[in-house]
Amino acid sequence: MLHPPAVALGIDLAVLSGSASDSAAQVVARHVVGDEAGLGDLRAFADQVDVLTFDHEHVPGEDLRALESAGIRVRPGSAALAHAQDKAHMRAAFDALGLPVPAHRVVSGEGDVATFAAEVGGYPVVLKTARGGYDGRGVWVVDHPDAGRDAFRAGVPVVAEAFVPFRRELAALVARAPSGQAVAYPVVESVQRDGICVEVVAPAPGLPADTANAAQRLALRIADGLGVVGVLAVELFETDEGQLLVNELAMRPHNTGHWSIDGAVTSQFENHLRAVLDWPLGAPNPLAPVTVMVNVLGGSRTDLATALPHVMTRDPALKVHLYGKSVRPGRKVGHVTVLGDDVEELRARAWHAADALTGVIDP
Amino acid sequence: MLHPPAVALGIDLAVLSGSASDSAAQVVARHVVGDEAGLGDLRAFADQVDVLTFDHEHVPGEDLRALESAGIRVRPGSAALAHAQDKAHMRAAFDALGLPVPAHRVVSGEGDVATFAAEVGGYPVVLKTARGGYDGRGVWVVDHPDAGRDAFRAGVPVVAEAFVPFRRELAALVARAPSGQAVAYPVVESVQRDGICVEVVAPAPGLPADTANAAQRLALRIADGLGVVGVLAVELFETDEGQLLVNELAMRPHNTGHWSIDGAVTSQFENHLRAVLDWPLGAPNPLAPVTVMVNVLGGSRTDLATALPHVMTRDPALKVHLYGKSVRPGRKVGHVTVLGDDVEELRARAWHAADALTGVIDP
Numbered sequence: 172m173l174h175p176p177a178v179a180l181g182i183d184l185a186v187l188s189g190s191a192s193d194s195a196a197q198v199v200a201r202h203v204v205g206d207e208a209g210l211g212d213l214r215a216f217a218d219q220v221d222v223l224t225f226d227h228e229h230v231p232g233e234d235l236r237a238l239e240s241a242g243i244r245v246r247p248g249s250a251a252l253a254h255a256q257d258k259a260h261m262r263a264a265f266d267a268l269g270l271p272v273p274a275h276r277v278v279s280g281e282g283d284v285a286t287f288a289a290e291v292g293g294y295p296v297v298l299k300t301a302r303g304g305y306d307g308r309g310v311w312v313v314d315h316p317d318a319g320r321d322a323f324r325a326g327v328p329v330v331a332e333a334f335v336p337f338r339r340e341l342a343a344l345v346a347r348a349p350s351g352q353a354v355a356y357p358v359v360e361s362v363q364r365d366g367i368c369v370e371v372v373a374p375a376p377g378l379p380a381d382t383a384n385a386a387q388r389l390a391l392r393i394a395d396g397l398g399v400v401g402v403l404a405v406e407l408f409e410t411d412e413g414q415l416l417v418n419e420l421a422m423r424p425h426n427t428g429h430w431s432i433d434g435a436v437t438s439q440f441e442n443h444l445r446a447v448l449d450w451p452l453g454a455p456n457p458l459a460p461v462t463v464m465v466n467v468l469g470g471s472r473t474d475l476a477t478a479l480p481h482v483m484t485r486d487p488a489l490k491v492h493l494y495g496k497s498v499r500p501g502r503k504v505g506h507v508t509v510l511g512d513d514v515e516e517l518r519a520r521a522w523h524a525a526d527a528l529t530g531v532i533d534p
Numbered sequence: 535m536l537h538p539p540a541v542a543l544g545i546d547l548a549v550l551s552g553s554a555s556d557s558a559a560q561v562v563a564r565h566v567v568g569d570e571a572g573l574g575d576l577r578a579f580a581d582q583v584d585v586l587t588f589d590h591e592h593v594p595g596e597d598l599r600a601l602e603s604a605g606i607r608v609r610p611g612s613a614a615l616a617h618a619q620d621k622a623h624m625r626a627a628f629d630a631l632g633l634p635v636p637a638h639r640v641v642s643g644e645g646d647v648a649t650f651a652a653e654v655g656g657y658p659v660v661l662k663t664a665r666g667g668y669d670g671r672g673v674w675v676v677d678h679p680d681a682g683r684d685a686f687r688a689g690v691p692v693v694a695e696a697f698v699p700f701r702r703e704l705a706a707l708v709a710r711a712p713s714g715q716a717v718a719y720p721v722v723e724s725v726q727r728d729g730i731c732v733e734v735v736a737p738a739p740g741l742p743a744d745t746a747n748a749a750q751r752l753a754l755r756i757a758d759g760l761g762v763v764g765v766l767a768v769e770l771f772e773t774d775e776g777q778l779l780v781n782e783l784a785m786r787p788h789n790t791g792h793w794s795i796d797g798a799v800t801s802q803f804e805n806h807l808r809a810v811l812d813w814p815l816g817a818p819n820p821l822a823p824v825t826v827m828v829n830v831l832g833g834s835r836t837d838l839a840t841a842l843p844h845v846m847t848r849d850p851a852l853k854v855h856l857y858g859k860s861v862r863p864g865r866k867v868g869h870v871t872v873l874g875d876d877v878e879e880l881r882a883r884a885w886h887a888a889d890a891l892t893g894v895i896d897p
Contacts, residue, residue, distance in 0.1 A: 175538035178561045181839055181856035198541045198563050354850075436851045436873070451846035458821050458873075476544055483814035487717075488799045493544035510799070510821075 172424065172432065172492075173226065174199050176441035182448070187216040194494045195226070210234050217243045224401060224447045226423055228255045246349070246400040246447040247422045254397050255422040258330050259301040265417055268396045270389065272417050273408075274333040277301070284319045284331055291333040298322040299330045306503070307366020335416055337408035341375050342427035343390035344404045346442035349449045353394055354442060355387040356435065356455040361406065361427050367501065370521070371464045373430045373457060376514050379413070386415055393420060402443045404428060426466070426503070431455070433490045433508045434462030459510035465521035467505035469498040472530030475505060481534040482507075482524045489524050535787065535795065535855075536589065537562050539804035545811070550579040557857045558589070573597050580606045587764060587810045589786055591618045609712070609763040609810040610785045617760050618785040621693050622664040628780055631759045633752065635780045636771075637696040640664070647682045647694055654696040661685040662693045669866070670729020698779055700771035704738050705790035706753035707767045709805035712812045716757055717805060718750040719798065719818040724769065724790045730864065733884070734827045736793045736820060739877050742776070749778055756783060765806045767791060789829070789866070794818070796853045796871040797825030822873035828884035830868035832861040835893030838868060844897040845870075845887045852887050 174195070177184035186195045186202040196202045205212030207230050214237075217223050222244045235249035254261045265272045274291045278284050278298070288296045298319050300309040312334065313319040322329045340361045347353040360375035361368050374383065390405040397403075404425035406418040428439035437445075437453025445452050467475065475493055482491065486509070493505040507524045509517045526532045537558070540547035549558045549565040559565045568575030570593050577600075580586050585607045598612035617624045628635045637654045641647050641661070651659045661682050663672040675697065676682040685692045703724045710716040723738035724731050737746065753768040760766075767788035771779040791802035800808075800816025808815050830838065838856055845854065849872070856868040870887045872880045889895045 174541070174561070178537070178858075179853070179855045180842070181858060196563070198537070200559070200561050200563050200565065202563065436853075445846070451843055452850065453846065454851040456851065479543070480814055483808070483816065487815065488817040488819065490542070490799075492542045495541075495544060 172429075172438075173440045173444060176438060176444055180441070180444065182444055184444075185216070185220055187212065192497075194496055197495045208234065210237055214238065214241070217245075222246055222447050224423075224443070225252075228252060228421065228423065232256060248398065248400065251398045251400065252422055255420055257301050257328075258299050258304070258419070259328050261420060262330060264397060268392065270393070270417050271415060273297075273335045276331050278329050278331040280323060281316060281319055284313065285316050287331045288316075295334040297332040297334050299332065300325050301328040301330055303327065306368075307363075310366055335408050335410060337410050337416075338413075339375075339409050340418070341378070341386055341407040341409050341415070342371070342404055342425070343386040343407060344402060344425060344428045344431075344439060345387070345390045345394050346402050346439065346446045346452055346455075347391075347394040347399050348446045348452060349400050351395070352452055353391055354437075354452045354455045355391060356428060356431060356439065357457055358383045358386045359427055359430065365501075367466075367468070367503075368426045369466050369468065370518070371427050371430050372514060372518070373434060373462045373464075375409075376461075378409075382409070382413060382415065389415065389417065393417075401446045402428065402439050426506075429492070429506050430462045430464040430508055432492070434458055434464075434510055460512045461514050461517055462508060462510050463514065463517040463521045464506055464508045465518075465525040466503050467493070467507065467525050467528050469500050469502040469504050470529035470531055472528070473498045475528050478527040478530075478534055482527050485527075485534075486520050486524060489520060491524070491528075535792075535801075536803045536807060539801060539807055543804070543807065545807055547807075548579070548583055550575065555860075557859055560858045571597065573600055577601065577604070580608075585609055585810050587786075587806070588615075591615060591785065595619060611761065611763065614761045614763065615785055618783055620664050620691075621662050621667070621782070622691050624783060625693060627760060628756075631755065633756070633780050634778060636660075636698045639694050641692050641694040643686060644679060644682055647676065648679050650694045651679075658697040660695040660697050662695065663688050664691040664693055666690060669731075670726075673729055698771050698773060700773050700779075701776070702738075702772050703781070704741070704749055704770040704772050704778070705734070705767055705788070706749040706770060707765060707788060707791045707794075707802060708750070708753045708757050709765050709802065709809045709815055709818075710754075710757040710762050711809045711815060712763050714758070715815055716754055717800075717815045717818045718754060719791060719794060719802065720820055721746045721749045722790055722793065728864075730829075730831070730866075731789045732829050732831065733881070734790050734793050735877060735881070736797060736825045736827075738772075739824075741772075745772070745776065745778065752778065752780065756780075764809045765791065765802050789869075792855070792869050793825045793827040793871055795855070797821055797827075797873055823875045824877050824880055825871060825873050826877065826880040826884045827869055827871045828881075828888040829866050830856070830870065830888050830891050832863050832865040832867050833892035833894055835891070836861045838891050841890040841893075841897055845890050848897075849883050849887060852883060854887070854891075 186199045188196040295314040298311045342361045344356040357374035359373040362370035394403045404421045408416040424439045431438045490508040496504045527534045549562045551559040658677040661674045705724045707719040720737035722736040725733035757766045767784045769782040787802045794801045853871040859867045890897045
C-alpha cells in the first residue's frame with residue numbers, strides 16, 4: 172500500500188521481503204527476496220537505498236543498530252522502534268513521559284501475577300508477552316491465579332496490566348518527520364474482536380472535541396518524546412468515565428489508518444513515505460464526514476473474487492482492497508472502505524461487503 | 535495509473551511495453567519488454583492474459599484483428615478501436631449516428647481544401663491527418679490556400695473540418711462494460727494550449743445542467759453505438775451559442791479523466807479495468823464540489839523533484855503525480871490535482887505547483 176504514493180511522487184521504492192509470494196513482492200517492480208532478520212541480506216539491501224523503513228516491527232533491534240553504525244539511514248530509528256518492539260520498554264517510556272496508562276509491571280512468574288492482581292484490586296489482569304505479539308497473539312486476560320501459565324511459556328518477559336473497563340477503543344494516528352513537523356489524523360474508533368481490529372470508524376462517533384484533541388496531543392507527544400519518524404499509531408482506551416488511557420503503539424502504517432487510503436486527502440502511506448524522506452507532510456483531512464473501514468478476515472471462502480461481482484453491483488461506491496494473500500481463517504486478507512454521512516448505514520454496507528467476500532453470507 | 539486499482543482489486547496486471555524505461559515498466563512487477571506493433575511479441579504476450587487492453591491507440595488494427603481471430607479477448611475490440619485510430623472512420627461513424635459535428639470531408643490535396651473552404655464559408659479550416667496524430671501533432675489550422683501543404687506530407691488520408699468558433703472545450707467521459715452497463719463522469723472543461731490539454735476543471739464551471747446531461751447522453755450513445763468497452767472520452771466544443779459539437783474521441787483512460795484518480799469515488803482507471811473484465815462498474819461521483827487538474831509539461835527543469843519540497847510545504851492538500859518520464863519540452867511528465875469549492879482558488883494553486891515543478895517559476 173506504500174507503492175501507489177511512491178509511484179505518484181517519483182519515489183523509487185524497493186522492497187525486501189521474505190518470500191516472492193509476499194503481497195508487496197507480487198506487485199512492486201523492484202523487489203528482493205531475502206531474510207529481513209539476517210544482517211547479510213538486510214545489509215546488502217540497505218546499501219542500495221537512501222532510506223530504510225518498515226511495514227512491520229520484526230527486524231531485530233541489534234541488526235538495525237548495526238546498520239545505523241554503518242551509516243545507513245534507518246527510519247524510524249532503532250532507538251524509537253525499540254518501544255514498539257518491546258512492551259516493557261514501551262511502558263517504561265510511557266511512565267517517563269507521564270502518560271495516562273493502566274497500572275502495569277513486568278512479572279516473572281505466577282506468583283508475581285497474584286501479587287500484582289492483589290495490588291490492583293483483583294482479577295482479571297491482562298498478561299502480555301513483551302515481544303512478538305500481534306493481532307491478539309501474546310495477550311491473555313487472566314481471571315484466576317492459575318490461568319496465566321501460557322504467558323510464561325515463550326520465555327520472553329511478560330507485562331501484567333490492570334484490566335481497565337472501557338467504553339471502546341480509539342486510535343490516534345500521527346506522522347512525524349525528522350524535522351519535527353507532524354500531522355494528526357482524525358481520532359478513530361477501532362472495534363476489536365478476539366484482539367483483532369475488525370472495523371474502524373473515522374472520526375470516532377460522538378467523541379467530544381476536547382477528548383479528540385487530547386488524544387491527538389497524546390500521540391504527538393509520544394511521537395516527539397520517542398523521536399518517532401514516520402507513522403505512529405497510538406491505541407487508546409476510552410474508559411467508562413470518558414478518560415483516555417494509552418494501550419499500545421505501532422510505528423508504521425497501521426490498520427487503524429487504512430481508511431485514509433480512500434478517506435483522507437493524504438493517506439497514512441503517503442505521509443509515512445514523506446516523513447521518512449523528511450519531505451513536508453500532506454494534509455490528513457478526511458474527504459467525507461464519516462469513513463468506515465472493515466477488515467476482510469479469512470473465512471470459509473478461499474477465492475475472494477467469487478463475490479466481487481455481487482459486492483460491486485450492490486455497492487458501486489464501495490472500495491475493495493485485496494492483499495493477494497492466501498486465505499487462512501482469521502487472517503487479514505483485505506479491507507473495504509465506504510465514505511458518507513451516516514455511520515450505521517456505512518457500517519451495514521461495509522460489513523455486508525466484507526461478509527460476502529469472506530463467505531459469512533452467501534449472496 | 536492502472537496499476538493501483540489493479541492491485542487493490544486483486545487483478546494480475548501484466549504490461550507489454552516498448553522499453554524498460556517506460557513509465558509502467560518501471561513500476562509494475564509483471565512487465566514484458568517487446569514490440570507492441572509486432573504480432574510476434576504481442577501474440578506471445580496476449581497468450582498469457584485473459585483480457586488485453588491498451589493505454590494508447592497505436593497497436594495496428596490488423597494485429598488486433600489477428601489476435602481476435604485467434605480467440606484472444608481484445609477490449610475495446612478492433613472494430614470499436616478503429617474509430618479512435620482513424621479520424622476519417624470516426625467521422626463516418628459520427629454521421630451514421632447522426633451526431634452534431636463540424637462540417638467535414640476527407641480531402642486529398644490542396645485543391646480539395648480550397649473547395650471545402652468555399653463550401654463552409656471560407657477559411658480558416660482545420661486539417662487533421664486521419665491517423666497518428668496526438669497532443670496537437672497532425673492538426674493544422676489553415677487560413678489560406680497554400681497553408682495546408684504540411685498535412686499531406688505524411689501520406690495518410692486528411693480530414694478537413696470547418697473551423698467552429700467555440701466558447702470552450704468540454705469532455706464527456708464514460709466507461710462501458712460488454713454487458714452494456716455504463717457510467718458517466720461529470721462533464722469537464724478542458725483547457726488546451728497549442729493543441730495540448732493543460733488543465734481540466736471537473737465539473738465544467740457554469741455548464742447548464744441540460745447541456746451537461748446532453749453531453750453525457752452523447753458520450754453514452756457513442757459508446758453504445760460503436761460498441762466501446764472500457765473508457766471512452768468524447769471531446770466536445772461548446773459553441774458560442776451554447777451548442778455541443780463532437781470533436782474527437784479516445785478509447786482509453788484519458789487525460790481529461792486524470793482528475794478522477796483523486797477526485798472521484800472510482801477513478802477512470804479502476805472503471806476501465808472493471809469494464810474490460812466485464813465487472814460491475816464503480817460510482818463516478820466526485821468527492822468534492824470542484825476538482826482541478828493541471829498537467830506538468832516538460833520545461834526548463836529536468837529534475838522535477840527539485841521543487842517538490844516547496845510545492846508540498848505551500849500546499850499540503852495538493853496531489854502530485856509524476857510519471858517517471860525523462861523531461862522534454864512540452865512532454866506530459868506528470869499532473870497535479872486539487873479538490874475544493876472555489877474554481878479560481880484551485881486553478882491558482884494547481885498552476886503554481888505545476889509551474890514550480892517545471893521551472894516556469896523558481897520558488
